[in-house]
Amino acid sequence: xxxxxxxxxxxxxxxxxxxxxxxxxxxxxxxxxxxxxxxxxxxxxxxxxxxxxxxxxxxxxxxxxxxxxxxxxxxxxxxxxxxxxxxxxxxxxxxxxxxxxxxxxxxxxxxxxxxxxxxxxxxxx
Amino acid sequence: xxxxxxxxxxxxxxxxxxxxxxxxxxxxxxxxxxxxxxxxxxxxxxxxxxxxxxxxxxxxxxxxxxxxxxxxxxxxxxxxxxxxxxxxxxxxxxxxxxxxxxxxxxxxxxxxxxxxxxxxxxxxx
Numbered sequence: 001x002x003x004x005x006x007x008x009x010x011x012x013x014x015x016x017x018x019x020x021x022x023x024x025x026x027x028x029x030x031x032x033x034x035x036x037x038x039x040x041x042x043x044x045x046x047x048x049x050x051x052x053x054x055x056x057x058x059x060x061x062x063x064x065x066x067x068x069x070x071x072x073x074x075x076x077x078x079x080x081x082x083x084x085x086x087x088x089x090x091x092x093x094x095x096x097x098x099x100x101x102x103x104x105x106x107x108x109x110x111x112x113x114x115x116x117x118x119x120x121x122x123x124x125x
Numbered sequence: 126x127x128x129x130x131x132x133x134x135x136x137x138x139x140x141x142x143x144x145x146x147x148x149x150x151x152x153x154x155x156x157x158x159x160x161x162x163x164x165x166x167x168x169x170x171x172x173x174x175x176x177x178x179x180x181x182x183x184x185x186x187x188x189x190x191x192x193x194x195x196x197x198x199x200x201x202x203x204x205x206x207x208x209x210x211x212x213x214x215x216x217x218x219x220x221x222x223x224x225x226x227x228x229x230x231x232x233x234x235x236x237x238x239x240x241x242x243x244x245x246x247x248x249x250x
Binding site: 003004006007008010011013014015016019022023026072073074075077078080081083084085086087088090091093094 | 135203218
């Protein structure tokens with residue numbers, strides 16, 4: 001079944017090796033051999049990952065017959081950011097709630113400690 | 126094979142129905158029946174999608190035995206945004222390049238049109 005473009009991008013990113021390949025390509029173009037090096041993977045395995053990234057439009061391969069370097073194409077990631085931005089309010093709300101909760105817990109803890117220290121002071125008098 | 130948390134989130138988002146469910150939950154909590162309604166899907170199919178979202182920590186189910194409402198949990202999406210932000214420079218660069226290219230094309234087109242209009246003016250003299 002053909003995926004819609006956003007699903008294709010999300011699916012391509014759902015793998016740590018593919019994300020590491022993209023990360024490496026932020027430093028500049030690289031050959032397949034150079035990309036394969038850090039992963040201790042067979043060439044067919046790396047080639048399969050590159051095909052997934054290429055189909056998602058996240059990399060492009062050079063036309064040079066000898067080494068066909070891979071380059072990063074970040075445009076599809078802008079779509080991901082557009083999509084995720086709609087949810088910012090929601091994770092910020094829950095961070096606010098967590099902040100408020102921690103404030104209450106700390107306040108309670110401080111008030112208990114004060115009480116305890118007053119009692120110790122009272123006992124040592 | 127167990128996926129790392131980021132891969133689990135990306136994988137859960139790689140489906141238009143699951144993204145639509147999350148979008149619907151931004152309006153408030155909803156029962157499984159309410160979520161199933163717009164998709165013309167069987168209950169087992171919807172339940173399967175909800176399980177994927179729940180495993181990814183993107184929704185939580187209420188404890189009420191009767192209707193167990195689903196709620197959005199947006200926190201894992203913050204991780205996605207953190208990840209994608211590292212690539213912003215790259216898609217902005219390519220937008221800049223596109224902008225520069227369009228500027229050149231428009232400038233060439235304008236200069237051609239001017240030349241053409243000067244020639245017409247000359248011919249009509």
